[in-house]
Amino acid sequence: MLRVLISSLFALPLLAQPFTYLGILDGQARVFSGIRKDSISVAFLGITVSTKAKVETLIVNQSFTYMGYNAKGIERRLYYDFSPSPVFVDTVYEVGDTMRRLLVLSSTSPSSSVKADVRALVTPFSVGRSWTLGIVGNTYIGDIDGDGDFTNLDTLVVTKDSVYILSMGSLSVPAGTFDSVYTIKLRLEGRIWSSTVYSNTGSSSSAWSDTLYRDYYIYWRPNLGYVKDSMLQYGKWHYLFVNIRVYLWETSVLEGYWLGLAEGNVKNMESVFSRGYIQLEEFGRIYDIRGKMVAEGKGKISLRRGIYFIRTGDRTYKVILM
Numbered sequence: 152m153l154r155v156l157i158s159s160l161f162a163l164p165l166l167a168q169p170f171t172y173l174g175i176l177d178g179q180a181r182v183f184s185g186i187r188k189d190s191i192s193v194a195f196l197g198i199t200v201s202t203k204a205k206v207e208t209l210i211v212n213q214s215f216t217y218m219g220y221n222a223k224g225i226e227r228r229l230y231y232d233f234s235p236s237p238v239f240v241d242t243v244y245e246v247g248d249t250m251r252r253l254l255v256l257s258s259t260s261p262s263s264s265v266k267a268d269v270r271a272l273v274t275p276f277s278v279g280r281s282w283t284l285g286i287v288g289n290t291y292i293g294d295i296d297g298d299g300d301f302t303n304l305d306t307l308v309v310t311k312d313s314v315y316i317l318s319m320g321s322l323s324v325p326a327g328t329f330d331s332v333y334t335i336k337l338r339l340e341g342r343i344w345s346s347t348v349y350s351n352t353g354s355s356s357s358a359w360s361d362t363l364y365r366d367y368y369i370y371w372r373p374n375l376g377y378v379k380d381s382m383l384q385y386g387k388w389h390y391l392f393v394n395i396r397v398y399l400w401e402t403s404v405l406e407g408y409w410l411g412l413a414e415g416n417v418k419n420m421e422s423v424f425s426r427g428y429i430q431l432e433e434f435g436r437i438y439d440i441r442g443k444m445v446a447e448g449k450g451k452i453s454l455r456r457g458i459y460f461i462r463t464g465d466r467t468y469k470v471i472l473m
Contacts, residue, residue, distance in 0.1 A: 169250040172274045174374050183207040185403030192396040203231040220244040249273050257293030260301055265293040276333045278319050284312035296345045303346040311340035326405040329372045337367040348388050357390035378405040407457045425472050428453045435463035
């Protein structure tokens, strides 16, 4: 229900600046797969549960200066049950030993967004280290619950934003087994005034949540990037004798990664999502993300999961293959 986008960042280790430590390099790309579950429980009405398959791609495709600091843009695309979500571009920039991020929280209209400037990561990682995002006490107004109601905008008040590095060990995911993986936990708490609850109850006071929290875990491998993440979000509302409980659980694991892109500028390039194979209606050449040609021809071409670039005639487009 709540669509606060504390999305995955992207990265890894430090020699001089966080981007070096975090491995945020031009052309770096990641493909993740996972699932999302939403559950809404309303007293006397029962429980509604939905489950969706998820694919997520991240590509570092911009380098620029933001407020005088070295910054990069990370293109983030999400697919739920093969339906694409809007494309988000995370802006991250370096300040001392920290990587700050313009975190997308909500929209005030279909074409505008509300962002929070947060202290996302402090480098180098070490078990027991902790920090805060720096947004406790802030209030954000926009379509936070994702219902598309821009007449009755939601309000989010942040009351806690702690980050902890819990442990370090090995972890196996489809992309491989990795050592020196740090487990980082973000706890976000607050209260939200939800236009969804308001529209269903007609009560402005009942639209304020009693409780809202999000526990976000990210498993980060220095010099490589994060290899897994998971998130649990819980919200509770009370209206007259009716209790509303909303749960959201989401997880993703690393399927494949690339450290460089030789196939040109991927910014603004058309993306196509496919499952199991690529279907070429005319003769074309297929390249992997490093610029190596892996196939050519026409018709059905089977390849392993990942990101590919296709040239047919004078057209180039990107395919995300699952």
